[in-house]
Amino acid sequence: MENLSKKAESAKFTTEKTRVIQHSEPISGAGMDRKVEKKNPLLKKWGPLVLVVLVAGYFAYEIFIGSAGRSLEVRESRIQISEVTSGTFEDFIPVRGRVTPAQTVYLDAIEGGRVEQMLVEDGAMLKAGDLIVKLSNAQLQLNVLSNEARVAEQLNNMRSIELSLEQNRLQHKRNLVDINYQIKMLTRQEQQEAQLVKNNTIPMTRYQDTQDTLEWYKNRLAVTLESQATDSRMQEEQLAFLKATGERLEGNLEISRQNLESMNVRAPVDGKLSGFDVEVGQSIPRGERLGQIDTPNNFKLTATIDEYYLDRVDIGQRARFEDYELSISKIYPQVSNGKFEVDFKFVDEQPAGIRRGQTIQTRLTLGDDTKALLIPNGAFFQDTGGNWIFVVTADGNQAVKRNVTLGRRNSRYIEVVDGLEAGERVVTSPYTSFRDMDRLTLND
DSSP: OHHHHHHHHHHHHHHHHHHHHHHHSOOTTGGGOOOOOOOOHHHHHHHHHHHHHHHHHHHHIIIIIGGGOOEEEEEGGGSOEEEOEEEEEOOEEEEEEEEEESOEEEEEOSSOEEEEEEOSOTTOEEOTTOEEEEEEOHHHHHHHHHHHHHHHHHHHHHHHHHHHHHHHHHHHHHHHHHHHHHHHHHHHHHHHHHHHHHTTSSOHHHHHHHHHHHHHHHHHHHHHHHHHHHHHHHHHHHHHHHHHHHHHHHHHHHHHHHHHHTTEEEOSSSEEEESOOOOTTOEEOTTOEEEEEEOTTOEEEEEEEEGGGGGGOOTTOEEEETTEEEEEEEEEEEEETTEEEEEEEESSOOOTTOOTTOEEEEEEEOSOOEEEEEEEOOTHHHHHTTSEEEEEOTTSSEEEEEEOEEEEEOSSEEEEEESOOTTOEEEOSOOGGGTTOSEEEEEO
16 A cells, blocks of 8 residues: 555656646757847948948048158147248358467478487577477488498599590590601602602602501591590590489488488477477487477468358358458368368458467358348258258148258358248257157147
């Protein structure tokens, strides 16, 4: 009974479980299916149009916005903005020059030596010919003595050759005298013997011997004359050569003596001695600079000018310092650190009281004054080379890069040739931090 009761309860539980499952679970195969959603008809209709609009917008951005190039925001208070104006351009540049002596003569040791005696000090005023310092050079002295002996020997040899040539000339002259004498005597003897032969007083053989001897002397005379002419010509050439050689040797000897004399250094011109710094006993090498002599109370200005103006500066251009006029006397074309050097001389008179080493501000005129568009001279020129500039837009919110053509410059203004109009505003401060930009956005 008990077992039957348990089986009935189990069957009842199974029936209820099955009923619950039937109500709570879907039918077989329902878990493998999924509901298909319908697509939005608006997306299908307008999607391609939206894509086209986005692509067109991108290209428009690239064309109209991207073409503006790189830009940078800049505070307006940190840059300098100037206006393009119309006015008179004064074509001059300020030039600062240094007062230097108008003429400087350098003292160099022609031959090296030892300082034996100093007769003046640095800064002394000298007259031409004044003795400054004495040097000694034993080797040079020996060389001069050796040259003197060698030259004397050569001159003696030449004198001996000249004497020999002269003796040879005199010997030829004596021979000619003897030959002419013999010819004269034999001619007379031949005439006498010819008469005697006719009278049969002397034999014919004697007369013939006299004729042969006379013919021999005549032939000898011709040979002697030819030899004399040849020797005379050669003698003249050799004497001219010996004379030139002698003069050259004597000139070399004189140079050696002058070099020895140059050991006593003298002032070549009147002036003030400067840069003279030697001591007794000091060894001075050959060619060493001992000092210089500057002309007193006669000065020039030496100035450096920017290489930009090299093609516009020429000899004779005028400059002015106060009421004194100067002109360019010399231009040094070598450029160093972007500058070249020129010398100015005072045209009429020089200012009283100027001294060597003093700096003077001058105004160098490069051309005539002309009407032109002007912008203030600023540091931007060094960054752009005058080829472009930032121009402020009409609303004042931006400064845009623009190609321009700039002309002459002075200390205050730059001449505008093309690319700007009067009344426009430009950035004239340095472009160092935004040289590679194409547009500046100006903020307060």
